[in-house]
Amino acid sequence: MKPSNKSGLLFLLFPALAxxxxxxxxxxIGTLGLSFFRWDGYAKPIWAGFxxxxxxxxxxxxxxxxxxxxxxxxxxxxVEVLLGLILAGYISSRxxxxxxxxxxxxxxxxxxxVIAVLWSAIYNPDYGILNSILADIGLANLQHVWLGDxxxxxxxxxxxxxxxxxxxxxxxxxxxxxxxxxxxxxxASLDGAGAYQIFRKIKVPMIQQSTSVxxxxxxxxxxxxxDLFYVMTNGGPYNTTEVPTTYLVKTVFANGEIGxxxxxxxxxxxxxxxxxxxxxxxxxxxxxxxxx
Amino acid sequence: MKNFKRLGSGLIYLYALAALLPLxxxxxxxxxxxxxxxxxxxxxxxxxxxxxxxxxWSDGGLGLYAINSFIVxxxxxxxxxxxxxxAGFALSRLKxxxxxxxxxxxxLGLLLPIxxxxxxxxxxxxxxxxKDTRFALIIPYTAMGLPLAIWLxxxxxxxxxxxxxxxxxxxxxxxxxxxxxxxxPIIRPALMNVIIFTxxxxxxxxxxxxxxxQNESLKTLPAGLLTYSSRYETNYQLLFAxxxxxxxxxxxxxxxxxxxITRGLTQGSLKG
Numbered sequence: 001m002k003p004s005n006k007s008g009l010l011f012l013l014f015p016a017l018a019x020x021x022x023x024x025x026x027x028x029i030g031t032l033g034l035s036f037f038r039w040d041g042y043a044k045p046i047w048a049g050f051x052x053x054x055x056x057x058x059x060x061x062x063x064x065x066x067x068x069x070x071x072x073x074x075x076x077x078x079v080e081v082l083l084g085l086i087l088a089g090y091i092s093s094r095x096x097x098x099x100x101x102x103x104x105x106x107x108x109x110x111x112x113x114v115i116a117v118l119w120s121a122i123y124n125p126d127y128g129i130l131n132s133i134l135a136d137i138g139l140a141n142l143q144h145v146w147l148g149d150x151x152x153x154x155x156x157x158x159x160x161x162x163x164x165x166x167x168x169x170x171x172x173x174x175x176x177x178x179x180x181x182x183x184x185x186x187x188a189s190l191d192g193a194g195a196y197q198i199f200r201k202i203k204v205p206m207i208q209q210s211t212s213v214x215x216x217x218x219x220x221x222x223x224x225x226x227d228l229f230y231v232m233t234n235g236g237p238y239n240t241t242e243v244p245t246t247y248l249v250k251t252v253f254a255n256g257e258i259g260x261x262x263x264x265x266x267x268x269x270x271x272x273x274x275x276x277x278x279x280x281x282x283x284x285x286x287x288x289x290x291x292x
Numbered sequence: 293m294k295n296f297k298r299l300g301s302g303l304i305y306l307y308a309l310a311a312l313l314p315l316x317x318x319x320x321x322x323x324x325x326x327x328x329x330x331x332x333x334x335x336x337x338x339x340x341x342x343x344x345x346x347x348x349w350s351d352g353g354l355g356l357y358a359i360n361s362f363i364v365x366x367x368x369x370x371x372x373x374x375x376x377x378x379a380g381f382a383l384s385r386l387k388x389x390x391x392x393x394x395x396x397x398x399x400l401g402l403l404l405p406i407x408x409x410x411x412x413x414x415x416x417x418x419x420x421x422x423k424d425t426r427f428a429l430i431i432p433y434t435a436m437g438l439p440l441a442i443w444l445x446x447x448x449x450x451x452x453x454x455x456x457x458x459x460x461x462x463x464x465x466x467x468x469x470x471x472x473x474x475x476x477p478i479i480r481p482a483l484m485n486v487i488i489f490t491x492x493x494x495x496x497x498x499x500x501x502x503x504x505x506q507n508e509s510l511k512t513l514p515a516g517l518l519t520y521s522s523r524y525e526t527n528y529q530l531l532f533a534x535x536x537x538x539x540x541x542x543x544x545x546x547x548x549x550x551x552x553i554t555r556g557l558t559q560g561s562l563k564g
Contacts, residue, residue, distance in 0.1 A: 001385065001386065001457065002386070002388075004461070004466045004467045005466065008468045009388060011378075011468065012378040012379060012386075013382050015378065016379035016398075019434050022435070023432045023435030024401055024435045024436065025397065028409040030409070030412025031408060031409050031410075031411045033412075034411065041415070090301075102547055105546070106315070106542075109546050109553070110538075111496040111498070111514045111517070113514040114535055114539060117517060117535060118535055120521075121318075127326075127329050127330040127528055129333045129334070132334070167311075168557070220405070226499055227499070227514075230498075245499075248407060253503065258415070261411055265408060265411055268405070269408040
């Protein structure tokens with residue numbers, strides 16, 4: 001329907017629009033603009049054309065951050081989605097699972113800094129619990145300086161992410177399973193299908209939509225991931241856990257390269273966007289093939 | 293077959309226990325001296341001394357960080373609630389030029405990661421002397437929460453029968469009256485979700501809190517906890533006491549409202 005009066009409409013829309021334009025849209029345009037300048041934040045900005053972008057494509061540290069984040073996404077994707085599916089499959093086929101639902105979801109609630117500080121303590125070689133458990137069960141030779149060793153640091157952070165988000169994906173999948181028509185599952189079970197078969201052949205394929213969303217969240221969340229990396233290793237040891245966002249923050253706030261950092265920021269956003277779009281088109285194409 | 297099933301259950305519960313171990317360890321360690329933590333990490337505490345919590349809360353500054361987080365979160369949630377419900381209502385029900393453009397503009401915000409705009413935002417806030425004030429966090433948290441909040445409100449109102457609003461119009465109510473008396477009460481379920489993800493988002497946000505607030509007395513919990521953890525790097529017990537104090541209320545909150553929170557968070561993310 002038509003607005004009853006113009007001023008009323010303005011009153012309804014203006015506050016949200018003003019805040020959003022001021023704090024998101026304008027800074028986005030600003031960042032895009034800054035990416036074409038060379039600027040340290042103080043002196044006059046110098047027009048640089050596409051120089052910053054050209055430099056980014058030659059920047060080997062920046063490129064390596066995408067390799068790290070790719071490993072991170074792949075590992076967390078497999079761990080989180082798989083664990084999430086298994087846990088959700090178990091929970092949705094039993095009664096009295098409140099304890100599991102609650103205890104596995106709790107990490108999702110916590111501030112990531114709390115999680116990062118807690119897990120830094122767990123990995124700590126002096127008093128951390130991981131090394132002492134390994135010693136207790138006779139695996140002392142597996143002890144590591146987990147976050148200080150280039151071979152284990154990245155995977156150690158992946159594990160933390162897995163600890164948090166497998167519970168989150170579990171909740172998404174539990175909700176998806178609960179929406180499935182119960183007749184299908186009942187009739188399969190009457191036909192003699194076991195719980196595992198029902199899970200594998202019926203329930204999991206039927207919630208493909210949710211699985212796609214989970215994978216999408218893993219991809220975008222991975223590209224944008226910052227908190228755990230910044231607190232636990234801040235890119236070290238020897239840049240082995242440097243991810244796009246930690247490198248970006250260093251470029252802008254430690255090195256004062258605002259123009260170059262803006263170009264990196266735009267590229268990171270584009271990569272995340274294209275990864276998500278790419279996955280979606282691939283997914284829908286697969287869907288079409290299935291339908292024919 | 294039955295044994296196989298039991299093995300499955302056993303494994304799942306073993307996993308759940310392992311997943312809880314970090315939190316249990318954190319909790320127990322906050323009652324143990326540094327020596328006990330290092331020598332006997334899994335041992336039970338010998339006595340329950342609560343003074344360490346007090347020390348961490350007042351001397352450690354944790355209380356101050358918590359109050360700051362509380363203020364920033366509360367103000368953000370209140371502003372998001374009002375502005376998103378007003379805008380969501382207008383975008384869902386009112387026909388005007390530019391409606392689709394504005395809706396699209398807000399939807400764009402669901403795709404824009406924070407990296408796409410925080411650099412220029414930092415420069416703007418610097419220029420406007422907003423940094424080191426609470427507004428430096430409240431404004432961006434509100435702006436970041438708005439796209440999803442508006443989207444949730446709008447789709448919720450879209451699903452309501454049109455006649456409801458037309459009847460109010462025929463009765464002579466203006467849009468603002470309709471918003472206040474008719475709409476706000478019915479969209480409560482959608483607003484519940486808005487509250488949940490906006491509050492958690494503001495409470496947990498770290499990057500902007502780290503960059504925009506240097507003043508110790510204005511820091512929120514995530515950034516404050518980082519300073520705290522480097523200050524007490526070698527004082528394990530105080531570190532664990534702080535972690536426990538931040539974690540326990542959130543666990544209690546979750547246990548009390550787990551259904552709503554899980555629904556709010558999963559629904560919120562599904563539309564990302």
